[in-house]
Amino acid sequence: MAMAIRVFLILLLFLSSFNLSSSLYEDQVGLMDWHQQYIGKVKHALFHTQKTGRKRVLVSTEENVIASLDLRHGEIFWRHVLGTSDVVDGLDIALGKYVITLSSDGSILRAWNLPDGQMVWESFLQGSKASKSILYIPKNLKADKDDLILVFGKGSLHAVSSIDGEVLWRNDFVGESIEVSHIVQSADKIYVAGFVGSSKFYVYGLNAQNGELLKNDYKTLPCDTFGELLSVSGDKFVVLDKMRSKILTINIKNGEISYNLKPISDLVMDSPGQAVILPSRIPELFALHINSHVLLIRVTNEGELVLVEKINKAAAVSDALSISEGQHAFAFVQHEDSKIHLVVKDINDWNGDLLKESIVIDHQRGNIDKIFINNYVRTDRSYGFRALMVMEDHSLLLVQQGEIVWSREDGLASVVDVTTSELPVEKEGVSVAKVEQNLFEWLKGHVLKLKGTLMIASPEDVVTIQALRLRSSEKSKMTRDHNGFRKLLIVLTRAGKVFALHTGDGRVVWSILLNTLRKTEECEHPVGLNIYQWQVPHHHDENPSILVVGQCGPTLATPAVLSFIDAYTGKELNSLSLSHTVAQVIPLPYTDSTEQRLHLIIDNNQHTYLYPRTPEAINILQREFSNVYWYSVEADNGVIRGHALKSNCIRKVEDEYCFEFRDLWSIVFPSESEKIIATVTRKSNEIVHTQAKVMTDYDVMYKYISKNVLFVANAAPKAKGEIGTATPEEAWLVIYIIDTVTGRILHRMTHHGCQGPVHAVFSENWVVYHYFNLRAHRYEMSVVEIYDQSRADNKDVWKFVLGKHNLTSPMSSYYRPEVVSKSQSYFFTHSVKAIEVTSTAKGITSKQLLIGTIGDQVLALDKRFLDPRRTLNPSQAEKEEGIIPLTDSLPVISQSYITHSLKVEGLRGIVTVPAKLESTSLVFAYGVDLFFTQIAPSRTYDSLTEDFSYALLLLTIVALVAAIFVTWVLSERKDLQEKWR
Amino acid sequence: MEKGKGVMGSGGRRWGVDFSDNSTSRDIPDPPGFSRASLDQDDSTLSRQKKDAESNWKSQKAWEVAQAPMKNLLMMAFMMWMAGSTVHLFSIGITFSALWQPISALQSVGKIFEPYKDNKVELLGPKLLFIALNLGGLALGIWKLNALGLLPTHTSDWVSSLPPAQEVEFSAGGINLG
Incomplete structure (x- = not known):
């Protein structure tokens, strides 16, 4: 018996040793987590297929991503996610080896190495005023043997060397308010064309070598213009007039401006609609969208307009592609029910199509937004074409030979909510999926696992084990x-x-x-x-x-x-x-008999609407009518107002689902000293296990657990901008904790010399917020815990034994309970993009803060580090309780990054969802990338780990039973011998 | 594991000496100085004396048994002191055995004093002492349990299991969407 206990204890120790570390081992990556990389909706695309080797397409997207994709599979070769304010305006290839991007409103020019995406150089372009930004890489334009890159941005024209990014010359166009829309190269002259106002057309001729102004000319056009100027070929431009009924053709041959005006009705008879010039760049042609048709119009050398073709139901027109000397092709797509037709045409040959294909595309992808084409030489030396399509749902498709070669769900890069x-639920008798394995495979898997545990597995076995673990069918079932x-x-x-x-x-x-x-x-x-x-x-x-x-x-x-x-x-x-x-959607804590949740939608005209629109919902709301409150935060005016429902709307048409509300209270912050920069409240579905916080001396503090609390952070008006724009003397941060039913301020605190941005999270009775301390030049995190003092006199044990206490009776904000708060601040190394807290099914498990750092990783930090009761020398009892000695800064332990080595590029939010298992919380982080994992803040105390070897346990039990049997037989035999002696 | 245990157990007795039997076979003369007279006393006095001695012995034994938990108590106290005041496997084990021993002893008070039951022997005193000592042991166990913090004597022990109070009002809102 004693032996059995010992064995059991050893086994227990053995099991518990599995869970000693909260971080991951290398082979655990990908078991419970997944990571998906996206790029976002593609704005520009450039194919790079000339050279032999890996064919790729370079893209820049609306999520400010520059990426190089594999044309064969659509995988990302390399990718750079620029900051949220660093919007990419231009993308091009220079010298055949550099990818040039222009971003941040034309002020940052970067060159990236084409094969591996390393940054080669970066130039900051100076400028005085905001303007359109244009990146233009002329062919064979050299200045001192340097290939030039021409950039118009911030109101000036820059010529940049493509080798090292040095600005060779700059022209400011000072004194002119010219909106440059095109840069045209002709020999070693550069012409810059643009408007002043909307009807004065200017052309400047510049010397490409030194930027010297050679000549300028302007003409006042006969009418105001609408929309963008489109370059048709070198020196010819088209633009619509203000009424969108005439086409203006402008020619700037040798810097001389001439123009020609032609009504659209001359080209097509039935066109009273609103015309738009599509921004597709095709030599000698332009596309005009009118009444759901696209007109292709040729501009002749004499400046005459000739209608070439009228395309019905056209969705998108590509830019022209030069396939050989003097031969240009372009593509357009037409929609027809579930099919799309892709047509590639030669510009000079209208009779035939270079390509005509029909492709079936899932209608959940919507219409085609953009199309980019590229050609390749087939084995029979004819030209084949592939098309990259950007769909309405922001996904990206590559179409070749009438088939979708690959698709990317890049809409997932812009998750909103x-x-x-x-x-x-898994139903009996219904085989849910193919994933059910047979017994033999199950056994084989476990034997392999056992081998791994006993360290007798061969390298191939290890690989198989890892593969088995990674694609465990268990985790991807649909039940x-x-x-x-x-x-x-x-x-x-x-x-x-x-x-x-x-x-x-x-x-x-x-x-x-x-x-x-x-x-x-x-x-x-x-x-x-x-x-x-x-x-x-x-x-x-x-x-x-x-x-x-x-x-x-x-x-x-x-x-x-x-x-x-x-x-x-x-x-x-x-x-x-x-x-x-x-203006607001409020999910109420009430559901009807079909378990539809009641929602109030508040509009901007002081009305509230109830959904679902059923009489039952009305009845439920009427029952709780006086207990439903809501508040509005007017960040611009610095006012927070509390409201309650009043009565049905008074209108001509009676609507019993419409309610009016009355203002109950308002908090007006002094606008000269405070500005609302952040508000945060508790999650409505958060579950709190207990209302008591036990101190070291068995004393009890009662948490103030109300869901009707709002944390507000106000900054000084001067310090609401970027860090560094205000001095510590003129910066302060005032935080409030407000009861949103009565408008009572529960807690107020001022941090002098501090400023935003403030990121905060509110859970149970505490709030943690992150801000910048200007005096210390460091980020800080503070914690405020609120305790209910009015319940503190519930100290007599006999009251509890006999059940004579009022701790579980319903609580109202109108009791105005006395509250006390405890707070403490710590330095924190990182700047923060988002803060969340883990949530578990019953709220028993201790909490971890999930901090989305500036490096796009998610750090898990125990709430214990942000405990206001931390002291320099905690007593023995306090240490036993888990109070950590006070330090001035919060530790960043590299093992506690839950994203381990991965980055969630462009991190915007973190969502936590409780699993049914109390110890575990599911975490989903989203940005340009998506990341999901499970975390157990107090380790998985309620289950065996995933890699627990059942086979080993089984083997141990079998061995023990066998040993017992053998020893029993032996002892019997020995006894018998003794008796015979 | 002495030899022959199995043989003994099987029931056969090879030889035996009955020392109490003094009437049979007096072939051998008494040793010099041995007076048989003292043995051949009056039967009644002999049995009375014998009974007195037995009851004396019984009451003495009963007191001894009654005092036995004292040693146990001291040992327990020492072990508890050794175990320390933190909750772990040993301290819990010792505490629970300290609780269990007196309880089981108290349950079997009658059985323990059964052999010493006699009309002439006053067992109440020893029994009371026995019970008192065991209660002392129990008290020690409970004291230890409390020292470990395993007794619900604090408010915190009762409050932690209470669910948080429901709120009467509901409020939500925030900055306008859009």
């Missing part, structure tokens, strides 16, 4: 699991597409391009705003659903759209185009 959904690790992450992207990602492996389970968020005539620039859980049924037969809220334009005054989506299938159940606007 995230929610989660449970997966369906709910016992531990709650498998869920659907439902993300809304900027393109208005909703994706459901599986948490097991990150694959897209379904995706839907919402019709309500597509451009229509009523809804010009629809924007997806937020995504909510609409219905979470507990009954397994029903599917949960998701609510997507959007609006028809970038401003508040545009009407709202709602869309309801089935979370399992991705089908749109219903969509509503609302007559009112949406």
Whole structure:
């Protein structure tokens, strides 16, 4: 018996040693986490296929990414994510080996090495005023043997050496308010064309060698112009007049300006619509979009306009591609139901098509937004074409020979909002997927694992084991699991597409391009705003659903759209185009009998609308009518107002789902000294396990756990800009914790000499915020914990034994409980992009802060480090409780990066979701990249680790049983011998 | 594991001496100086004396048994002191054995004093002492349990299991969307 206990203890020790470290081992990477790299919606694309070797396409995107993609598979060769303010305006190739990018409104010019993406040089271009920025790399234009790059940006023209990025000369065009729109090269002269105002057309001739102004000319055009000037070929330009009914052709031969005006109606008879010149650059041609047709118009040498072709249902027209000397081709695409037609034509030969293909594209990708073409030589020496298409949902496709060679879901680079959904329950008798393995394979896997544990596995076995672990079928099943690790992450992207990602492996389970968020005539620039859980049924037969809220334009005054989506299938159940606007969406803590959550939508006209629009919902709301409050933060005016529902709307048409509200309270911050820069509140679905905080001497502090609290950070008006723009004397940060029912300020604190940006997270009874301390020149993190003093007199044990206490009775903000707060500040090394806190199913597990650092990684920091009770010399009892001795700065332990060696480029947000297993929290970080992992802040105390060897356990048990049996037999035999002696 | 244990166990007895039997076979003369007279006393006095001696012996034994937990108590106290005041496997084990021993002893008070039961022997005193000492042991165990912090004597022990109070009001909001 004693032996058995000993063995058990040893086994226990052995098991517990598995969990001693919270960081990962190298072979654990990818077991529970996944990482996906994206680039965003492509703006410019350049093919690089001339040389033998790896064919690639260079792209710059709306997420400010420059990348080189493999043309064969669409993988990323290299990628650079520039900062959010570093918008890429131009992309080109110089000297055949450098990728040149112009960014930050034409002020930063960089050269990247084409094969590996290393930066070769970087130039900051000076300028005085904001202007359009143009990157122009002329062919064979040399100044002192240097190939020139011409850049117009910040109101001046720069000639930059392409070898080292040195600015050779600069022309400011001082005194002129010329909006340069084109740079044209002719021999060793450069012509710069542009407008002053909207009708004065200027041309400057410059010497390419030294930037000397040779001549200038201007002409006042007969009419104002509309839109951009398009260069047709070298010295010819076209632009529309103000009324968009005439085409103006401008010729600047040798710096002399001549123009020609022609009404569009001369070209086509039936064209009263609004015309737009498409920005496709095709020699001698331009494309005019009018009434859903595209007209291709040729500009002859004499400046005459000739209609070449009229294309119906055209979606996009590419730039021209030079395929051989004097031969140019361009492509356009037409939509037809579920198919698209890709046509490549020779500019000089209209009779035939170089290529005509029909491709079937998933209609969830929407229309084609942009197309880029490239040619290759087939084995029979004819030309083949491949086309890179940017779709409406921001995805990228490569089409070749009528097939989609590869596609990238780059819409996922611009996630707007995230929610989660449970997966369906596994039904008996229904084989869910192919993933079920047979017994033999299971056994084989475990034997391999055992080999690995006993360290007798060969290198090939190790590889097989790792592969087995990585594509464990268990984690990617489409059903709910016992531990709650498998869920659907439902993300809304900027393109208005909703994706459901599986948490097991990150694959897209379904995706839907919402019709309500597509451009229509009523809804010009629809924007997806937020995504909510609409219905979470507990009954397994029903599917949960998701609510997507959007609006028809970038401003508040545009009407709202709602869309309801089935979370399992991705089908749109219903969509509503609302007559009112949406300023706030408030999910109420009440559900109806079908478990649809009640939502209040507040518009900008002091009205509140209830959804779902059912009488039952009205009844539920009427019951809780006096307990529903809401508040609005007017950051510009520095006012926070509290409101309550008042009555039904008084209108001509009665609407019982519309309510008016009254103002209850307002907090007006002094505008000369404070400006709201950040607000944060508790997550509405956060679960708190206990209201008591036990001190070392068994004393109890009662946490002030109210969901109706708001953290507000105000900065001094002078210090609300970038760090370094204000002196410590004129910078301060005032933080408030406000009760949002009564408007009572629970806590106020001023940090002198500090400024934003403030990132904060509110959980349970504490708030942690991050800001910059100008005096110390370091970032700081502070913690404030709030305790309820009014409950502190519940100290008698007998009261609890007999149950005579009021700690579980409902609590109202109107009791005005007395609160005390404790706070402390620490230095922190990093600047921060986002802060989140882990959330677990029951709230028992200790918390970790997840800090998205400036290096686009996610750092997990124990909340224990941000405990206001930390002292320099904690007593023995305090140490036992887990209080860490006070240090002035928070430690950054490199093992506690949950993103380990990966980067979530362009990190914007972190979302945590509780798993069913109490110890574990699921973390999803999004930016340009997506990253998902599971973390256990107090280690996985409630389950065996994934790599626990069941086979070894089984083997141990079998061995023990065998040993018992053998020893028993031996002892019997010996006894018998003794007896015979 | 002495030899022949198995044989003994099987029941056969090879030889035996009965020392109490003094009446049989007096072939051998008494050793010099041995007076058989003292043995051949009056039967009644003999049995009374014998009984007195036995009851004396019994009560003495009963007191001894009653005092036995004292040693145990001291040993327990020493072990508890050795175990320290932090909660771990040994301190918990010792504490629980310190609690279990008195309880099991108390349960079997009757059984323990069964052999010493006699009309003439006063067992109440020893029993009371035994019970008192065991209660002392129990108290020591409970004291240790408390010292380890395993007794719910503090408010914190009761509050931690209470769910947080519900809130009457609901409030939400923020900066306008869009």
